[in-house]
Amino acid sequence: MSSTDEMQAxxxxxxxxxxxxxxxxxxxTMQQRSGALVFMAQNVKADCELILAENAKDxxxxxxDGLSSAMLDRLKLDEARVDAIASGLIEMANQGDRLFEIIxxxxxxxxxxxxxxxxxxxxxxxxxxxxxxxTADAGGLCLRSGNAVILRGGSDAFLTSCAITKSLRAGxxxxxxxxxxxxxxxxxxxxxxxEMLRGMAGAIDMIVPRGGKSLVARVNDEAKVPVLSHLxxxxxxxxxxxxxxxxxxxxxxxxKMRRTGVCGATETLxxxxxxxxxxxxxxxxxxxxxxxxxxxxxxTRVIVPMIAAKDDDWQTEYLAxxxxxxxxxxxxxxxxxxxxxxxxxxxxxxxEDINAAQKFLSEVDSAIVMHNTSTQxxxxxxxxxxxxxxxxxxxxxxxxPVGAEGLTTYKYVVxxxxxxxx
Numbered sequence: 001m002s003s004t005d006e007m008q009a010x011x012x013x014x015x016x017x018x019x020x021x022x023x024x025x026x027x028x029t030m031q032q033r034s035g036a037l038v039f040m041a042q043n044v045k046a047d048c049e050l051i052l053a054e055n056a057k058d059x060x061x062x063x064x065d066g067l068s069s070a071m072l073d074r075l076k077l078d079e080a081r082v083d084a085i086a087s088g089l090i091e092m093a094n095q096g097d098r099l100f101e102i103i104x105x106x107x108x109x110x111x112x113x114x115x116x117x118x119x120x121x122x123x124x125x126x127x128x129x130x131x132x133x134x135t136a137d138a139g140g141l142c143l144r145s146g147n148a149v150i151l152r153g154g155s156d157a158f159l160t161s162c163a164i165t166k167s168l169r170a171g172x173x174x175x176x177x178x179x180x181x182x183x184x185x186x187x188x189x190x191x192x193x194x195e196m197l198r199g200m201a202g203a204i205d206m207i208v209p210r211g212g213k214s215l216v217a218r219v220n221d222e223a224k225v226p227v228l229s230h231l232x233x234x235x236x237x238x239x240x241x242x243x244x245x246x247x248x249x250x251x252x253x254x255x256k257m258r259r260t261g262v263c264g265a266t267e268t269l270x271x272x273x274x275x276x277x278x279x280x281x282x283x284x285x286x287x288x289x290x291x292x293x294x295x296x297x298x299x300t301r302v303i304v305p306m307i308a309a310k311d312d313d314w315q316t317e318y319l320a321x322x323x324x325x326x327x328x329x330x331x332x333x334x335x336x337x338x339x340x341x342x343x344x345x346x347x348x349x350x351x352e353d354i355n356a357a358q359k360f361l362s363e364v365d366s367a368i369v370m371h372n373t374s375t376q377x378x379x380x381x382x383x384x385x386x387x388x389x390x391x392x393x394x395x396x397x398x399x400x401p402v403g404a405e406g407l408t409t410y411k412y413v414v415x416x417x418x419x420x421x422x
Contacts, residue, residue, distance in 0.1 A: 004191070011195035014150055014183055015203025018123045021178035022148040026120070030097055032175055033143055037093035040140065040171030041086040047167045048082045054159040055132065062156050070261030070319040074130040075157050084381075085136045085164070092140045092386035097404055099146045113415040118408050120146035122205035125196045126389065127219060129154035129211035135164040137380070137387035138208070139182040143172075144386075145407040148181045150204065152196055154211070155188035162186075197222045208402075210390050213317075228392055228402065232317035233263030234343040235375045238334040238360065239283075240351035241274040247372065248279070248350045249286050255348070255374040257290045261319045263391065264346050264378030268314060269325045270334045273299070276327045280304055284325075292321045299327040314341040331356055335363050342366060344393040346378040367393050367400040 025033075044051070055077040062072055104116040124147045126138040135151060142149035153161035165184040172179050185192050196204060201224035209219040209229045216229050237255050239248050255266035271280060276299070284294055284304045294306035295313050306325070313324040314337070328334045331349075338347050348370035349360040357371045368378050368391070378401070380388020385403030392398045398406035 007189065007191055007195055008199055010187075011192065011199050012203075014185070015123070015200045017180040018148040018150050018183060019203055021180040022120070022123050022146075024178040025143075025146050025148060025181055028146075028177060030099065032177060033146070034093045034096065036143060036171050036175035036177050037089050037140055038171075039174040040136075040143075040168045041089035041093070043167035043170050043174075044082060044086045044089065044136065044164065047163065048079060051082055051160060051163045051167070052077060052079070054163040055157075058132075058157050058160050065156070067156060068320070071130050071156070073259065073261045075132065075160075077132060077160065081133065085133050088133075088381055088387040089136060089140045090386075091381070091384075092144045092404065095144070095384075095386060095404070097144050097146070099408065103410060110419050111417060112419055115413040115415065116410050117413050118410050121407055121409050123148045123150065123203055124389075124407065125150045125152070125200070125204040125207045125225075127152045127193060127196065127207065127209045127211070127215065129215060130157055131210070132157045132160035132164060133387075134210055134389075135161040135184070136168065138389050139165065139168045141385075141387055141389050141402075141404050141407060143177075143181060144404040147407055148178075149183070150196065150200075151182070151184040152193060153184065158188050193218070194222065198224050201225050208390050226397075228390065228397060228406075229394070232315075232343045233265065233345045233378075233391075234268065234315060234317050234341065235264060235266050235345055235378070236268045236270055236334075236338050236342060236347045237266045237375060238270040238328075238331070238338075238347070238349045239272060239275070239279060240331060240334075240349055240353060240356050240360075241272040242353035242356060243272075243275070243279075243350040244352055245275075245279055245282060249283055251348075251350060251372070251374050252283055253286055253290060255376055256287065256323050257292060257321065258374070258376050260321050262376065262379075263317075264376045265319070266348070266375045267316065267318050267323065268341070269323055270328050270337060271300075271325065272331075272334075273327050273329055276300075277303055280325075280327075287323060290321075292323055294323060294325060296325040297327060300325045317343070331359060335360065338364055338366070345391060346370065346375045348373065348375050367391060 128134045295309040346368040380401035388401040
């Protein structure tokens with residue numbers, strides 16, 4: 001953009017159109033919203049060639065700009081990933097929604113009927129980096145929940161995100177819904193992020209940042225509207241003394257190496273001292289064969305030679321083929337380590353002892369806790385939400401994968417027959 005005035009005018013225009021679209025959405029039916037999601041999915045599949053062509057341009061720019069392998073993996077689309085985007089939209093369509101349902105209802109001695117009714121939040125601003133699939137996830141989930149959305153994708157995925165948005169908006173038109181229910185900021189100028197955080201406070205009801213620590217920190221520092229965000233995905237997998245070794249090796253390999261650049265990837269492996277001498281060589285060999293760099297505590301390195309872990313390794317989200325390994329005395333030390341170093345995202349225990357598993361699940365204070373499975377299941381699609389707008393690690397409003405229900409609030413409806421307050 002050429003001037004601050006022009007950016008402010010653009011932001012004001014987008015915000016006004018979003019609020020008008022939200023008002024129109026409030027009058028639509030669940031069937032209309034479901035139909036739009038089906039059209040959107042069909043368009044994404046039909047436009048696959050165009051989307052991939054735009055993605056190839058973004059990938060080429062990313063390579064020339066020196067993006068990391070993790071960031072390039074997040075950016076890259078192929079036919080299978082485009083199909084997955086479309087499938088997520090279909091899953092959202094098939095779920096239906098719970099808008100305007102009566103969450104609770106009760107009566108008072110004076111005869112008044114009190115109802116707690118689910119409603120949309122309003123206009124959601126989503127600021128994200130790299131992953132073009134977030135464009136469809138956010139657009140679809142906001143529509144499913146009756147919200148209008150303003151998308152601000154990262155510059156590295158700008159062309160891809162614009163192409164996907166075009167497919168989504170066409171689906172809205174086909175379903176007879178307001179096209180402006182899904183908008184994308186049409187510039188990569190970073191100043192527009194500031195406009196969303198501050199200048200559009202009257203138009204946007206909630207901001208959702210999805211990206212690195214610096215983006216999330218900026219949004220939390222500058223936003224004049226409520227923020228739904230998560231910090232780093234410092235996820236742990238803890239191997240209890242009762243763990244099945246073969247099962248554990250398979251789970252850990254998946255949790256770390258399936259996709260190293262996702263926020264649900266395990267970054268730290270904790271192993272009970274009682275089994276370390278026997279189990280550690282097995283898992284280290286498997287991880288190294290898969291191309292993973294190992295960084296270990298002093299006790300770990302006595303058993304298997306590897307790079308010495310530094311203090312900050314225990315609080316690092318690598319998003320790469322690197323894992324830190326620590327031997328712990330018991331489950332209590334594992335829980336304490338997670339409490340001190342984790343980010344409240346996703347943590348798992350591998351154990352055949354049900355009592356130990358239950359202790360871990362009860363005492364680890366993270367948004368997602370798991371037993372005998374991969375932390376890479378920390379994903380709204382895997383939870384059956386059709387996608388997610390993010391994973392909340394805070395303690396208010398929504399935690400864990402935030403699907404359509406997490407993008408709603410409520411109001412109270414009071415029904416009377418002429419009562420007046422004495």
